[in-house]
Amino acid sequence: MSFPKSFLWGASTSAYQIEGGNDRSALWDWEKKKGWERSGQAAGSWEKFDEDLKIIKALNLNAYRFSVEWSRVEPEPGRIDQNALERYVSWARKLGQEGIRPFVCLHHFSEPAWLLKENPRGWLDENVSGRFLHFATRVVRALSPVVSDWVTFNEPMVFLVGAYGYHQFPPGRWMLTDARKEFIPILVPNMATAHKRVYRMIHDLQPHARVGLAQNVAAVEPAHKGDEEAARLWDWFMHRNFLDLVKGSQDFLGLNYYTRIFVSKSKVPWMPLGTLPGYAELEKGMTRPVFRLLGGRRDGKPRTGMDWEVVPEAFGPLVLDYHKAYKKPVLILENGMAEPSQVTREEYLRGHLSSLNKAIEAGAEVRGYFHWSLLDNYEWGSFRPRFGLYTRDRRPADGADFYAKVAANGELPHG
Ligand code: GAL
Numbered sequence: 001m002s003f004p005k006s007f008l009w010g011a012s013t014s015a016y017q018i019e020g021g022n023d024r025s026a027l028w029d030w031e032k033k034k035g036w037e038r039s040g041q042a043a044g045s046w047e048k049f050d051e052d053l054k055i056i057k058a059l060n061l062n063a064y065r066f067s068v069e070w071s072r073v074e075p076e077p078g079r080i081d082q083n084a085l086e087r088y089v090s091w092a093r094k095l096g097q098e099g100i101r102p103f104v105c106l107h108h109f110s111e112p113a114w115l116l117k118e119n120p121r122g123w124l125d126e127n128v129s130g131r132f133l134h135f136a137t138r139v140v141r142a143l144s145p146v147v148s149d150w151v152t153f154n155e156p157m158v159f160l161v162g163a164y165g166y167h168q169f170p171p172g173r174w175m176l177t178d179a180r181k182e183f184i185p186i187l188v189p190n191m192a193t194a195h196k197r198v199y200r201m202i203h204d205l206q207p208h209a210r211v212g213l214a215q216n217v218a219a220v221e222p223a224h225k226g227d228e229e230a231a232r233l234w235d236w237f238m239h240r241n242f243l244d245l246v247k248g249s250q251d252f253l254g255l256n257y258y259t260r261i262f263v264s265k266s267k268v269p270w271m272p273l274g275t276l277p278g279y280a281e282l283e284k285g286m287t288r289p290v291f292r293l294l295g296g297r298r299d300g301k302p303r304t305g306m307d308w309e310v311v312p313e314a315f316g317p318l319v320l321d322y323h324k325a326y327k328k329p330v331l332i333l334e335n336g337m338a339e340p341s342q343v344t345r346e347e348y349l350r351g352h353l354s355s356l357n358k359a360i361e362a363g364a365e366v367r368g369y370f371h372w373s374l375l376d377n378y379e380w381g382s383f384r385p386r387f388g389l390y391t392r393d394r395r396p397a398d399g400a401d402f403y404a405k406v407a408a409n410g411e412l413p414h415g
Helices: 026-034 049-058 082-097 113-118 126-143 156-165 183-205 228-245 280-285 288-293 312-326 345-361 400-409
Strands: 008-012 063-067 101-107 149-154 210-216 219-222 253-256 260-265 275-277 330-334 366-372
Touching (some): 049 082, 063 366, 082 101, 082 126, 101 126, 149 183, 156 183, 210 330, 219 228, 228 260, 312 345
Parallel strands (some): 008 063
Antiparallel strands (some): 260 275
C-alpha cells in the first residue's frame, strides 16, 4: 500500500510541551494553581535541538512541525527577544539544510502571562487579536527566508473550549453554559478574524507561502437514537463553524485526528448547547452510572493511554468528507497515541495509515501525515501519557523503527 511520491512524512511537537523552562507563559503559574505535575524542563528541547534533529533524520522524516513560543519571543509587551527569535531561525535553517520542510505554528495553546494581565478577558477582547498579529508579523519577518509553511492556530476550538469553557487553560472561564451569549458570537469569531489577518499578513510578506491552521476533528456519532440533532450541533460547534468562518483564508486544510466521540442530548440544562460529548475526561470526572444517566456511551474498542478509543476505520472517511466540504489539499497535522495503550504503535499506525490511504484512493487530496509526537512530552498537566516516537532521553520508543520504515519507503510494509 503506497502513498504519493511527494508525500510529506512528519512529526509534530509544540514549544510548551517540549522546550522546558517557559516561565513567562501564563501556563507556568497556572500549573501551580491547578496542582498539575510541573512542566519544568519538559523534554529539554530548547537546549537540545541538535539531538532532536538527529532523531528526525533517524526517522527519515521530510517534514517537521514545531511551534514558536510567544512568551519567549515577546517576553514583555512590544519587546522582542532577538536571541530567542534567532534560535528558531537556526532550527528552521538546519532542517532545511537536511531537506526537511519546517512547518511553523504560531499559537499552540500557550500565551504570555503579560497578555492576560493586560487583557483579562482574553480573546473576548479584540486587542488580543492585534497583539497576536504584531507578534506573528515579527516571527514571519524573521523566519520567512527559511520557512514557507505556516500554521496560525493549533486547534482553536480545543483551546477556546479549554480556556473559556471549562477552566482547563488560562484565563480559566466557564462560559459554555451560555455559549450563545458570548462564546459563539464573539469569542470564536475574534479568533477566526485573527487567523484571517495573519493569513493576509503572511501572504503580503511572502506571496508564495502556504498558510493554514490545525483543526482538531473527531468522528462524531449520536450516542443513541434521537441524539442525531445533538451530534450534528456539536459537530458544527467544535469542527465546522470555525472552518466556515475562515473559508477562503486557508491554503491547506490541516486536520488533527485522534478518536471518535459520542454525543447525546443533554438532560441537564447547564450542559453546553444541550449536548453532552462523551469525552473520557468527562467520564472520569463522574461515576459511570452518572455518565450513563447523562447519556454518555462507550463501545468496546481498544483504548489508548488517554483512554481514547482507537477508531482507525473512521479516519479515512472523515478525511474524504472534509476534503469534499472544504476543497483544499489536506495535511494531517496530528495523529497518534499515548502509551500505555491497548494497541501497539505499529498497529495504530497501520490502521490509521491504511484508512488514510483508502481515502486518497477515493479522491481525497492528502499531502502529508505528521505523527504526534516526535518525543514524549508534557501533556498539559502530566508526563504520564507517552505520545513519543522517542523518549525524553532520546531513546526510540516502540514503533519508531516501523514509522521510520514507512517514511523511508512511502509505503506500509506487509504485516
Ligand atoms: C492535541 C494537541 C497536542 C497534544 C495532543 C494529544 O489536541 O494539539 O498539544 O496534546 O492533542 O493530546
